[in-house]
């Protein structure tokens with residue numbers, strides 16, 4: 736930036752198991768969003784590689800990468816990022832439109848997803864007519880529309896009060912229990928500790944803590 740080079744991630748080496756509820760914590764600017772964007776194929780590293788389920792996405796051509804983003808990953812953001820002119824139902828249907836799913840089928844799937852996040856009766860409402868927690872539940876339903884293998888959540892409760900945040904986290908927890916791999920980014924360590932089976936902490940683009948490494952340490956002899 737401005738002629739200077741920002742090293743957002745530095746010699747990072749990480750392996751995430753299928754079905755994990757994986758937490759990435761760290762202060763603002765530590766590289767969390769950059770890591771998530773690399774995993775989601777939204778950004779490419781200047782060196783190194785990202786492999787998902789045996790496919791090197793860092794080597795993939797544009798079409799393969801577009802297909803990867805459409806079919807394999809779902810994104811949830813702090814700002815929800817719903818399309819304001821569309822109803823909840825249309826927002827959830829949108830990834831299915833891009834995937835070429837027939838109208839009747841995608842409508843039914845979107846309705847089911849909204850039922851699942853307890854928003855069935857609000858499906859005709861636009862984002863401005865929904866609370867923050869409701870908007871985030873719509874965003875989760877949208878992220879799940881194409882049954883992605885991986886759910887990437889970047890500070891999903893950052894704009895919610897604690898009670899509403901709790902219900903969004905419960906929803907993610909249930910989704911993970913059904914087999915969904917989830918990577919959760921948060922600057923709140925207790926939030927990650929409360930739901931994630933493994934937590935890594937980033938500082939200046941490097942992993943400075945890994946709960947799996949701590950668990951693997953031999954017990955200190957007394």
Ligand SMILES: Nc1ncnc2c1ncn2[C@@H]1O[C@H](COP(=O)(O)OP(=O)(O)O)[C@@H](O)[C@H]1O
Pocket residue numbers: 736741742743761762763764765766767768769770
């Ligand atoms: N588009 C960008 N251009 C230049 N530097 C960036 C850009 N986005 C983020 N950064 C820098 O990269 C580092 C990591 O940022 P980010 O991944 O957004 O951190 P976090 O999500 O943990 O707050 C920070 O130093 C940030 O200033």
Ligand SMILES: [Mg+2]
Pocket residue numbers: 767768769889
């Ligand atoms: Mg961030």
